Amino acid sequence: MSAQTAKLTSRCRACGGTLIRQVNQFVDDAGRLCWDTGFSCESCGDGGCEDFGSGETPGYIRDALLAEHGPSRLRLAGPVAGMVPVLKVLREELRVSLPQARELAGELAGPGLTGTSAEMEYLNLRLRRRGIAAEVRSDGPEGG
Ligand SMILES: [Zn+2]
Known part of the structure; x- marks a missing residue:
């Protein structure tokens, strides 16, 4: 893993x-x-x-971890039929309010959410369990 x-x-x-x-x-x-x-x-x-x-x-x-490896980015792999399962995962896993979850879901569908590699892989796993395809990409170590 x-x-x-x-x-x-x-x-x-x-x-x-x-x-x-x-x-x-x-x-x-x-x-x-x-x-x-x-x-x-x-x-x-x-x-x-x-x-x-x-x-x-x-x-x-x-x-x-972020200083040594740079952030990883989690994005939805394509359009999803409804954002409800996405919002559920975000609220359950990140314990955020619904408006915050909506904001994060917007980032997921757009530029992507960033965090450590393991955190993004973890969220990716949670999304996949609800049938949502997403992908994790490394932004690489911080440049200038
Ligand atoms: Zn010593």
């Missing part, structure tokens, strides 16, 4: 060396949006799993 990884560096609390923290976001086999983080120290070998969860992803993880 779709997974994306980014690396952040900080200082090791144990030895003061360079600590590399790896953050991941992915859609698991059950179709859930998940994230986890782990760390390892280049100097003393300290390391391990740090944190994990599903659903809403902590901001620093999203920021790291």
Whole structure:
């Protein structure tokens, strides 16, 4: 399934060396949006799993993924018969109001919604389950 990884560096609390923290976001086999983080120290070998969860992803993880990979874009693959299922998916998954869902649905049908690769793949999966064809494209790393 779709997974994306980014690396952040900080200082090791144990030895003061360079600590590399790896953050991941992915859609698991059950179709859930998940994230986890782990760390390892280049100097003393300290390391391990740090944190994990599903659903809403902590901001620093999203920021790291977006900075390293750039946003992905989810768009409807073609005209849909009715927007009701689209609005349902958006309201359920993003917990937005109906006017907000309408706005987002407009973006989906137009320029596309952007987010991390795993988030867009996750929404894509939800739309597909309701019979709506959409596609995810990478915008690539941020240029100038
Ligand atoms: Zn260390």
